Amino acid sequence: MFKTPILIVGAGPTGLMLSAQLHRYGAAHTIIDRKDGVTPLSKALAVQARTLEHYCQLGIAEAALDDGFVATNMRFIVNGRIKAKVVLGEIGAGLSPYPYIFILEQSRNENLLSDFILSHGGNIDWSTELSDIETVPDGYRVTLDRADGSVETIECRYLIGCEGASSAIRHFIGTPFRGVTNAQLFFVADITLKSALEKQGVLLAINGREFLGFFPMSGPDQYRAIGILPETVTDPDDFAFDLLKTHIEANLGIPAEITGHSWHSGYRVHHRIADNFRSANAFLVGDAAHVHSPAGGQGMNTGLGDAVNLGWKLAAVTNGWTGPDILDSYEAERRPFGVQLVNTTDRAFSTMVSPSWIAKFVRTHIVPRALRTVLKFRPLRTQMFKTVSQTRIHYRDAGLSDGSGTGTLRSGDRFPWFEWEGGNSFDWLSEPGYVVLRFSGAAAGPVPGWTGPLHEIHVTGPAAEAAAAVGLPVCGTAVVRPDMHLGSIVHR
Numbered sequence: 001m002f003k004t005p006i007l008i009v010g011a012g013p014t015g016l017m018l019s020a021q022l023h024r025y026g027a028a029h030t031i032i033d034r035k036d037g038v039t040p041l042s043k044a045l046a047v048q049a050r051t052l053e054h055y056c057q058l059g060i061a062e063a064a065l066d067d068g069f070v071a072t073n074m075r076f077i078v079n080g081r082i083k084a085k086v087v088l089g090e091i092g093a094g095l096s097p098y099p100y101i102f103i104l105e106q107s108r109n110e111n112l113l114s115d116f117i118l119s120h121g122g123n124i125d126w127s128t129e130l131s132d133i134e135t136v137p138d139g140y141r142v143t144l145d146r147a148d149g150s151v152e153t154i155e156c157r158y159l160i161g162c163e164g165a166s167s168a169i170r171h172f173i174g175t176p177f178r179g180v181t182n183a184q185l186f187f188v189a190d191i192t193l194k195s196a197l198e199k200q201g202v203l204l205a206i207n208g209r210e211f212l213g214f215f216p217m218s219g220p221d222q223y224r225a226i227g228i229l230p231e232t233v234t235d236p237d238d239f240a241f242d243l244l245k246t247h248i249e250a251n252l253g254i255p256a257e258i259t260g261h262s263w264h265s266g267y268r269v270h271h272r273i274a275d276n277f278r279s280a281n282a283f284l285v286g287d288a289a290h291v292h293s294p295a296g297g298q299g300m301n302t303g304l305g306d307a308v309n310l311g312w313k314l315a316a317v318t319n320g321w322t323g324p325d326i327l328d329s330y331e332a333e334r335r336p337f338g339v340q341l342v343n344t345t346d347r348a349f350s351t352m353v354s355p356s357w358i359a360k361f362v363r364t365h366i367v368p369r370a371l372r373t374v375l376k377f378r379p380l381r382t383q384m385f386k387t388v389s390q391t392r393i394h395y396r397d398a399g400l401s402d403g404s405g406t407g408t409l410r411s412g413d414r415f416p417w418f419e420w421e422g423g424n425s426f427d428w429l430s431e432p433g434y435v436v437l438r439f440s441g442a443a444a445g446p447v448p449g450w451t452g453p454l455h456e457i458h459v460t461g462p463a464a465e466a467a468a469a470v471g472l473p474v475c476g477t478a479v480v481r482p483d484m485h486l487g488s489i490v491h492r
Contacts, residue, residue: 004030005318007142007156010163011124012039013106014286014303016113018162020058021311023120025432025452025482027318030154031122032144033163034129038114041263042190043106045215045224046297049389050414052098053484054308056426060112061098067112068104069216071201079207080253084369088201092385096417097426099385101201103216106300133159133172139281158314159282162307165270167288173279179272179342182293185229185236187244189264192221195256199223210251221259226294227251229266236266269293273342277331285310290338296388298341305390306334312432312482321452326400333395395485405489409471415484416470420462429484431455439464440475442492447479 006022008015011033019031047064055061076084092099117124127147134141139157146152161169170177193214197203199221203214212227230247233239245258273290277283286303310330316322373380386392394413395401401412409416418425428435433453436444444456459467468474472489479487 003155004028005156006158006160006314007154008160008162009130009169012162013109013300014307015162016110017304017307018160018285018311019122020113020116021308022315023117023122024058025312025315025319027315030125032125032128036127038110039107041107042217042224044300045103045105047102047104047109048301049092049096049098050391051301051304052102053096057430058116060116063112064104067108068102069218071101071103071216073201075203077203077205077253091381092389095382095385096389096391105217130168157281161284161288162286164287165291167284169282170274170284170288173282175274175276175279177272177274179270182269185233185266186269187227187229187264187266189225189244190217190262191223191225191258192260193223193256194221194259195254205252207251207253212248212251236268239266271342273338277335283310283330290342292342301390302341308483309334316452319452322449329398329400333398337393402488406491407471409486409489411486411488413486415480415486418466418470420466423463428457429480433482435480437478439473442476444477
């Protein structure tokens with residue numbers, strides 16, 4: 001019988017990110033998936049700034065940027081007229097090294113993470129399906145069915161469900177998956193669209209009855225199209241693309257022709273969240289814990305954020321760097337954000353697809369004007385970017401935060417990004433482990449309860465001035481967690 005400290009079930013983006021984080025910290029684990037390899041489908045598209053910041057820690061951000069596409073604007077086509085053009089550009093300038101809306105297909109994200117795992121001596125057990133789970137005194141015993149017909153039993157201390165909305169591990173721990181399913185049927189299709197509009201960013205086509213969204217992809221004239229399926233379709237798993245082609249061209253509102261497509265599918269939108277993200281030593285991550293509409297491009301990024309949060313804590317416990325109580329903070333930190341996300345995306349999506357006359361008025365008259373107005377004012381633009389990019393997420397109220405800090409920064413906040421001539425603040429966070437920043441020669445002791453990697457940096461000169469400008473101490477210390485959140489701020 002094979003034993004592993006950690007078994008990750010599911011090698012989509014979330015499971016791959018968790019495995020990559022564990023490799024970064026040198027923590028032994030096993031990852032399996034019933035698929036035969038990374039997905040060939042584009043699926044999720046948006047890669048938010050916070051995800052790119054975590055990619056930067058892994059050393060794969062530049063490869064992602066080389067492979068993707070920056071959406072420079074959002075255009076609204078309302079009843080056949082281009083009613084608004086909202087310039088996105090670098091709406092988060094000064095807040096992140098990635099201050100834009102970035103598009104990179106899920107398949108390419110998975111390849112980047114898979115390559116990282118392989119380059120660090122790891123392996124992904126493809127074509128391997130979990131068929132049974134039982135609790136044993138020191139964790140879990142699971143049965144795995146392999147594609148060659150063989151059956152294997154594995155024991156693990158920690159069991160991680162990254163296998164999506166139908167998670168077997170969520171069913172095993174028995175936590176409710178509360179929420180609703182939208183009654184309407186939706187479609188997604190990757191298409192080649194020829195029109196007079198230059199491919200620059202997102203297109204939203206709205207008329208009295210329909211809502212269509214078009215998101216740029218990497219290929220020439222290639223878009224991801226989403227919308228409501230025609231009423232004649234009653235089965236989201238059974239409809240011809242020709243029907244969808246006719247529907248899109250008829251409701252886009254401007255002269256255009258679909259000249260090709262690589263994939264299409266129907267689906268129902270669910271808004272659900274698990275009551276618990278953890279039971280004993282079994283954890284739910286990504287879609288196994290929460291599902292919601294594609295509004296705002298948050299789904300894949302939220303799963304990746306879950307994986308980063310849990311990854312360093314699991315590694316620390318299995319490597320003996322800290323006690324197991326730290327694992328309690330995973331649910332405490334990630335579930336509140338999951339609840340907020342499910343609720344907000346539900347409201348936004350309902351407004352964009354509702355057949356009611358009020359919703360129609362809001363999406364055809366209010367939304368285009370409101371977005372255009374918001375982006376004219378820097379404070380509103382900043383708040384919009386922070387929300388969409390997930391750089392606004394903080395853990396101020398969770399157990400690892402000690403309440404320290406003054407002014408704009410508190411323990412639990414994302415460590416701020418800022419620059420000075422010759423450097424930037426994220427250069428300090430490239431190595432695995434905790435980072436202690438010392439300002440004006442302040443003394444720095446050990447991080448309580450932590451015996452893992454610890455990096456002390458004495459900050460002086462222009463770097464210290466730039467740090468003080470964003471709220472870090474002029475004299476004192478700042479402790480930064482491995483996931484780039486502040487652990488404490490001490491002013492002396």
